[in-house]
Amino acid sequence: MTLEDLVRLRRARDTMDRDYAEPLDVTALARGAHMSPGHFSRSFRAAFGETPYSYLMTRRVERAKALLRRGDLSVTEVCFAVGCTSLGSFSSRFTELVGESPSAYRAGPHDDSAVMPACVAKIHTRPVRNRPADDARS
Structure with a gap:
């Protein structure tokens, strides 16, 4: 995983922290991180120890x-x-x-x-x- 990927994943996590009450889904979060939903979910789990959901x-x-x-x-x-x-x-x-x-x-x-x-x-x-x-x- 590259440093750029980690930065994008951190931004997605920050979005979840800030906008938790909004209708968020993995597809939209992945799009914001410039990743496919599958790659985003796997990378998020590898970086933070749990799935985005x-x-x-x-x-x-x-x-x-x-x-x-x-x-x-x-x-x-x-x-x-x-x-x-x-x-x-x-x-x-x-x-x-x-x-x-x-x-x-x-x-x-x-x-x-x-x-x-x-x-x-x-x-x-x-x-x-x-x-x-x-x-x-x-």
């Missing part, structure tokens, strides 16, 4: 956790606010990454993270795939 969904779940902690939006409203179009898919992915359903997460206590600076909270609340369920609410 997986990265995007992790980012959306991360933002959903923050919205659910506030408690003023329903799970459905949060689903659409973070750019998901299917409540079922959103709930499944959220449960997979966090270890509990969005409703259970919303109902749980969140006082510790409320007083944490945002930069610290981001480190500790980022969803991590394959974390043990009893360890998932850190």
